[in-house]
Amino acid sequence: MQDTLTVILAGGRGSRLEPLTRDRAKPAVPFGGLYRIIDFALSNCLNSGMKRMLVLTQYKAQSLDRHLDVAWRNYFCRELNEFIDVVPPQQRIADNWYQGTADAVYQNIYAIERERPEHVVILAGDHIYKMNYKAMVEYHRQQDADITVGALRATVDEAREFGVMQIDESQQIIGFQEKPANPQPLPDDPNVCLASMGIYVFKARYLFEQLCRDATNEESRHDFGANIIPTAIGTHRVFAFPFKDENRDATGDIKREAYWRDVGTLDAYFEANMDLIHVDPQLNLYDQAWPIRGFQPNVPPPKFVFGSNNTESEGGEPQRRGEALDSIVCQGAICSGGSVRRSIIGPEVRINSFATVEDSILFEGVDVGRHAKIRRAIIDKGVCIPAGMQIGYDSEQDRQRGFTISPGGVVVIARGERVDTDPVGSF
Structure with missing residues (x-):
């Protein structure tokens, strides 16, 4: 050639x-x-x-x-x-x-x-x-x-x-x-x-x-x-x-x-x-006969911390459990008592205690606060999601916060965008 x-x-x-x-x-x-x-x-x-x-x-x-x-x-x-x-x-x-x-x-x-x-x-x-x-x-x-x-x-x-x-x-x-x-x-x-x-x-x-x-x-x-x-x-x-x-x-x-x-x-x-998260995806990233190459960051492996066989504590509050199911989790990511389902988690993302992420894509360095809930969202690099915030559950509220919503209902938060718990103009 x-x-x-x-x-x-x-x-x-x-x-x-x-x-x-x-x-x-x-x-x-x-x-x-x-x-x-x-x-x-x-x-x-x-x-x-x-x-x-x-x-x-x-x-x-x-x-x-x-x-x-x-x-x-x-x-x-x-x-x-x-x-x-x-x-x-x-x-x-x-x-x-x-x-x-x-x-x-x-x-x-x-x-x-x-x-x-x-x-x-x-x-x-x-x-x-x-x-x-x-x-x-x-x-x-x-x-x-x-x-x-x-x-x-x-x-x-x-x-x-x-x-x-x-x-x-x-x-x-x-x-x-x-x-x-x-x-x-x-x-x-x-x-x-x-x-x-x-x-x-x-x-x-x-x-x-x-x-x-x-x-x-x-x-x-x-x-x-x-x-x-x-x-x-x-x-x-x-x-x-x-x-x-x-x-x-x-x-x-x-x-x-x-x-x-x-x-x-x-x-x-x-x-x-x-x-990509399907059991047998059409696009196979794990095929070594035709490898897809990219940048491999020099960071530690992904980590999942806090776990318990019990789903509830003595007081009735849910236990912390760091887990990811049916998902791709990249190097340096930490599920620190948070739960991930059917999502793609980029490098050095942190999912804090009691947070849930479902059907979403989180780019490098995203930080999800405690008790936050994210569903059907794309969150760009380095965005911090405040504790207790819900994204993807109320489209009108997401629009008021200035987020982009695709025709298919996917919420997109841009890189560097400030994320406030309450919509602009609320008290």
Whole structure:
């Protein structure tokens, strides 16, 4: 794979994930307790033998830059021409910020050309899945394709948010529509479409030509799905590569149902995290054949303190019991007499005595006070929940406190937000 360069688009603002993206880019949002969203694309690259990467950043990239530095630098050796380079907007070609996915790559065309690749893989850094990109690059070579597009099956309703393609019997793409109002289904299934994953393999020289051509088109949106791919169909060799999931079950067999998630909304993000706590989750983080890597903080193991065989004390008050059931609990977390159910507890979280946390996601350093009750909530890094407070039980009260509530009813508390026991204006 030394003739292949990977470009990861990681500058997305992720406005639908606010307030989680208030201080960080979407690819830097924590996921699964210990990871960031971008760790999945990066782990796929590493597991695929692809060690020449440019990460294009833009929106509030400091958190992402720091994560890549502490979690990923040690996997690459510059002397062996291995690297993961963060490339911020430099405005070398234009005075504007990135206008679209194609423009982001075009504005960094010199950095790409400098590596002299034969093929360029372009990835989005904000999806959750496992995939062997090497197999896609090999397929691209076998077909002598100018462009190869990663493809997955999606329902007609889902396909309205993606690029939708039509293929012939050889998997050559003969039609492509970006986010169509009425997606064209597959000939053999009226309920399913073939959707673009936003993963592309280009012949490098062809990519450079198309980017330069598109840059001069004032009517273009400068987007791969909206402009580059559709204009290539019919005149060049454009093929679809079917998504092949690398998720395995406990026996090592590939799971029957493919797993790919766009966690672009608060509810989609919440549900994808909750998937992980099932007994046999679709996304297997414990599969050592295709490991997902991330930053491993140098903190002690999780700890559970205060326990009793009795549920009540002599006075009738409930006993303290530090416990977590059907949950993921990260390093440094302490359940100090508090109870956790069906939740994801990040590093160095503390659940104090008699507190309960259910169906929730707590980011690093959250402190839950005594007797507090939390249900169906996402609480960002370092937030302190006062003793006795209830979150997720009264939506009107949560709104009065200034918390974000998703369409699905998930309460979200932003990083650095002051949490008061009583709503503003109450006495």
